[in-house]
Amino acid sequence: MDTVMCISVSGRPSNLGTRFHNHLYAELGLDFAYKAFTTSDIVGAIHGVRALGIRGCSVSMPFKQAVLELVDHVEPSAADLGAANTIVNDGGVLTASNTDVVAVEQLARERDFDTAGVLASIIIISIFGTVLMSIGRLLERHFAAWRGAAR
Numbered sequence: 001m002d003t004v005m006c007i008s009v010s011g012r013p014s015n016l017g018t019r020f021h022n023h024l025y026a027e028l029g030l031d032f033a034y035k036a037f038t039t040s041d042i043v044g045a046i047h048g049v050r051a052l053g054i055r056g057c058s059v060s061m062p063f064k065q066a067v068l069e070l071v072d073h074v075e076p077s078a079a080d081l082g083a084a085n086t087i088v089n090d091g092g093v094l095t096a097s098n099t100d101v102v103a104v105e106q107l108a109r110e111r112d113f114d115t116a117g118v119l120a121s122i123i124i125i126s127i128f129g130t131v132l133m134s135i136g137r138l139l140e141r142h143f144a145a146w147r148g149a150a151r
Contacts, residue, residue: 003031005035005053006057007036007049007057009037010059010061010063013038017058018034018036021034042063042070043070049094050094057086058085064083064084064085067096071084073093073094073095074096075098077102083098085098085100
């Protein structure tokens with residue numbers, strides 16, 4: 001079996017994510033490889049994910065909104081926010097999601113953040129406006145009040 005390829009597309013890719021993913025793949029005993037890319041042609045890049053059988057694709061700014069029009073399915077986590085950070089390729093069928101939202105919702109459930117009937121407040125500080133927007137839209141469903149600040 002061939003090594004499974006995963007990539008990221010970003011306006012400013014970093015080796016940090018590459019090292020992180022490849023370290024975890026090795027720790028888990030997975031025959032996966034991860035590589036970060038930048039592109040001026042997001043349409044071509046996403047077509048390449050499908051055509052080359054790349055299993056997964058992390059999506060960073062400035063491409064989070066544009067990829068929604070380039071995939072076959074958009075999960076509610078991405079549709080609700082109008083932004084995706086992950087694309088999964090299942091045999092040529094591309095599905096976009098926003099795993100930040102999924103993670104925050106899971107954390108809220110695990111920590112029993114049931115705010116029904118309770119005035120709850122939260123403050124978020126983020127260097128990325130899209131992260132703030134994404135989490136903020138989620139928080140509107142769960143908290144009576146929230147404030148955020150982005151760089």
